[in-house]
Amino acid sequence: MFTARPLFSLALSVLFGELLLCPEIPLSLRFILLLAYLFYLKLILQKKKQTILLLSLFLFFFSSLHFQLVLSRFERQQRAIEQLLPFRCALKGTISYISENEKNYKISLENCLLDSSFGAIPKNLNEEQSKKWKARNHLPFQKIQVYLKKSETAEGKGEAKDDIAAKPPFYPGETILLHGKCLEIHSAMNEGEFSFLQYAKGEGIEAIFLAESSKTIASDSSPFLKLLYEIRWRISKDLEHLYPDPESTDRSSVSSPMNKSAFLKSLLLGEKSTLPEEERNLYQEAGIGHILAVSGLHLSLVGGACFSLLRFSGMEISSASLLSSFFILSYALFTGASGSTLRAAIMLFISLFGKCIGRGQDRISSLSLAIFLLLSFHPLYLYSSGFQCSFFTLFLLLLLSEREGKEERKLLSKKWEKAVKKRKFQSLILLLPSKCFEASKALFLFYLGLFPIFAILQYSFPTFAPLLNLLLLPLLPFFFLLGFLSVLFLHLPFVSFLSGFFAHVLSVLLTFFHRLIEISLQLPYSSILLGKMKLSSLFFYLFFYYVLFLFPFKRRLKFFRITACSHRTNNPIPFFIILDFPIFKKNLRKIRILSYLLFLLSVPFFLPIPSRKLEITALYVGQGDGFLIQKGNFVFTIDNGSSSDKQFGKNTLIPYCKAKRIRRIRYALITHSDIDHTSGIQRILEENPASTATNFFIRKIDSILKI
Template sequence: MQGNWIYLALSGLSGVLLALSLQWCILLLFILLILRIYFLQHLRFLLLASIVFLFFYFIGVSLELQRITVYSEDDSRFIVTMIELPQIDGDRLKGVVKTKEQEKLVLHYTIASKTEKEYLLRQLFPGNKLLIIGKLQRPEKNRNEHQFNYQQYLYYNHIHWILKAEELILYEENPGKSFYEHFLIMRAKGLKHIEEKYPPEAIPYVKALIFGDRSSMDEETEQIYRHLGIVHLLAISGLHVGMIISVLYYLLLRVGITRETCYLLLMLFLPFYAIISGGNPPVLRASVMSMLLLSALRWKWPLTPFDAISISFLLFLLVDPYVCFHIGFQLSYAVSAALVCSEKIIARSQVFWIKMLVISLVSTFASIPILAYHFYEFSLVAVIANLFFVPLYTFFILPLAFVTFFMSFTYQTPFNMLTNLFEAVIGISKWLSNPFASHWLTYITGRPHSVILFLFVAALIFLFRSWEKKGFSYRYILPLLLVLLLQAVINLYSPFGEVVFIDVGQGDAILIKLPYRRGTYLIDTGGEFTFSQESWQEREKRFRVGKDILLPILKSKGIRTIDTLLITHSHLDHMGAAHELVAQLNVREILLSPQSWRQPVMQELLQAASEKNVSIREVKDGHGWENKAGRFRIVYPYGSGEGANNDSLVLYAEMGAKKWLFTGDLEKEGEEMLMQRYHFQVDVLKVGHHGSKTSTTEVFLQMLQPTYAVISAGKNNRYGHPNSEVVSLLEAEGVVVYRTDLEGAIHYKYFGNKGTFYKIQP
């Protein structure tokens, strides 16, 4: 079996994926696996691999059949147990709880007062029992293509409901706790101890590096580390586990403990550390692998590191087959497997920095397919960044985090001195990372097709095998570059055009992507309204339309450049997220209605545009452009305005063999002025002002005679948009109505003169 466990691991993975997500590439994987075993003439092993495949296939099928819930939307009273330390951000409490029927729920609660917040911060720990009065809500399906699928994420974590709590009462503060819960409480107390002892600058790093908790890390730092490709350093991973084991092993030997006893003690320590550090898949993977290798050393088992990876992989699938959909799990195993496969390549390098460079290259290449699929981009400087930051974290930041943590329980003076040193080193890491903070250091791939992913993995295998047998040569990287080039060509020269009415909630954001990338335009960006709150209510990590909706959607389509950003008028629900896009993407020009830039809400956008040297132009009726893929003309307004609804830029377009009218928030008065100058008919009308009764008059519709109408409005919005009379009028005129509040994002995809509408939520 030595060296062959990988075939069983791949057989188990094929069986699970075939049961949970039937795709042609999974069948192809298993067929290639069977052929590989057959040509190795391991016929008995072929039978074993087939049995493992069928075993895990039936585990996956049975798991799907068992995915039921014992609750319904009528249930309103619950006694639950906290199974993790809840996150309290501003006036929002969020955590995972378990009911007496052992079903997990996501708990959401809005804290009523500052006093209650302080009480909950003090009293809530894993293992506490709570009495909850509230409502169950189904996690919603995605409302936009390629947006983070929260419903699917919860499903893979065996969660069917979100519990919206109206009342939250600490039902039993100190119930009998399990062995596991005691460790969770230790972890929670450790996190609170860090918050009490450390200076604010150090808290996020110590919590992340010791306990695997990144909830306190500010978004700007995470974004910089993501652009550099070193965000893994802010999470506990195999690097941390390996370093801790090495230090403990050395210390145990120094105090006179035998090697065999050291192995046993470390095997006992690892499960404890995995729980304390958050139990994330990378930590569990490293812990299980280390336990297997320590067992092999202790009892002389014929086990290679690659066998340990494969066995731990099978154990994970056996415990929870859905873990294979966890991004951290995928990255951890992909990088670990690549490093083990490249062991001979790494061993050839005698110089430390060359060895580090090889490790960084292998890790970066192995992670690219997963990063491209889930995040639609990867860092262009990850290899170099890891070369500097991995030693910095390994030899300075990580050891200082542990030393200061243990010192925090003893003498204050040495703790303060070491904490000052820790802050200085963190300051150095920030100083080193700031020059590389630009988003231009990431390559936007778009979401690759499964064929592209398959080709990329094949190119990786070719690279590593050739490198191992014949030494490094630049020509071995060519297949990888060709696959990336193919993905870029698909993005840039796709013959398909697309118009997407993005669901940004209560607001407008319309993407126009012309065939062969002859033009990429965005009409409005949506935005979120903010209301004045007390300081204790303000959230550090807020939902943002730009970060959470627009950027992922645009990047998933391989869009780095927006040729024209058209802001219809200066209301937050139409331009509130514009400054985020300008900061993160290449925007060539911004079109504004006359005088709208004078409004205070525009200042953040103007500042971002100025910093990026983006052209800003005031336009009105008569401004237009055309190319081989379409004609575009601004048909309203006619003079200066103030950026109000009736000053909205109105765009008339001809593309995809259809005529379109995008009206912003134009109301009745503006419609009348438009009709006085123009008399045209359109195929598709973007209904003005989210379907408000102040827009879309009968005479306006009779002039336009649209076949389709799209209403962009937020689900259950406070304004009652769209107005029922407007919807009835559209239907009475025989217009097919699409609504983002009911159906999510609305897409029109076309090829040549043929196209079709489709909805994200049918």
């Protein structure tokens, strides 16, 4: 299935070329990946595809070298930033993307130049001083993320705060000069913590800059990009007007109010900076956090709607495909052009091009081309969790669609569509059990494949995520349609009253969906603690999952047939083949069911298991103290607080317990009541016992000892 697709072989070579040099992957696992790649190359050689083999080897070595060069440059830039941390710096760069919340602008700058001295190099410097000066000045950076307070923007431009809403202060493509300080990009210091360093690698961010003042020095913005940003900025303001902040309206609700404007900005515009952190965590815990990231689902709705409208208006396929491609590209730039967005855009371009020339689309080849292009131009996308989830999820869906029984499922779908078209209700009733069984089976296998992703990134599995996503999929087109209609009719004077009607209907739907999420998280066993799965466990889990559920069964029969023949001719055979082929064939169904059950029963063994030996962990807390003593399921904490990290409990202690699969703290020892000794435990105690944020991993603290 894979060797017949040249693009898959090329993309796999690029991916493995980077994985084998990724320092975060253990050497033993990299060796196993190398063996797997060599085995795949052997399959290509057996197919007598020498051209594909040579191209694959070239791309493998080229991608390895390219990845190493880019990673070395990133690490070199981090060392350069360390020398600038004590100094006030000047930063000049070109704006590539802007997002904002109530207090700050978050600006992405490209082609940057960073200086710690605001003038020319001083004269009469000795060699050592000149070397230090050059190490802190005229430093080029490809991408820097800037945080700028809105008050500084207003003062720098000499405008009143009320005038800021009249027009955007910056546009993409402008060159600006900023003064401020560089911030250190921290990696995760404790197990389970969020690693901003890995996030920065994935996004290509080489430095963080906290700006104190700004000045536009060149306004040569592209008219197209300027128009896109003005439309996006205007829609953002319209959404704030149509869906006001719940804190200023209704405080009588028992449940936490939903910030509808921030949610719609994230859904429609890709702007997540205004979404409250509590609400973002709510969607993540419920297993529907993917709705907040603009990806294939969003682009498919927007691009598909555009193509359908153009075809409905009588436009030819070629013209409709060309205009739809332009609209998809504009929307991708409109929402920030993240890795998952670019992946979806590339695949949609291929699909529309196939319609123009009258060819169907091989989605696995399209996905392969997307990963090949993105990793070739941006190797550090490999570190982006959004990129990883986007490709893995879609690849899993495509593999499930190609699994055994594909022809039977196609035949069932055709019968179902024919019955729906002819309105044969009796046939629909007869086909309904088979249809539901196939859908349930696919859904179960899909989330079984996603299980390790939840264990790697979230450390827990949302039990009701499949049901919530099944409800979300039919509602999402209505969210898009009503959101755009409410904004559109707001600017049409004669029918502006329809804007309020559409906004009200959408508000009701969003409130219903938000309340449903809250109820699902309050139910028993709404979330199952998994802990953080090791990379080696992830590899073996996916290997057994693929062999049991996705590997074509006819090939397995062929493999056993060859093995049985070799057994009859006294040739060497693998030691794990203990059944002769006729016996295996006779009991095939029983063996398959037994293997499925054994795999499901073995799932807990892929998760972290508490050590029977005594473990004492000193958490990195900054200014404070924190110790955790564990033996099996017995957990004893000493202090755990920090005065330098005001959110120590949320950022460090709780994620650590989740990653280590700690469900219960038996004793908590507090040496004294200063905040640098108590803030972590205090955070746990202040949580509502019914809150899903803590009830599934720290159910109870039995005793608090104070000495």
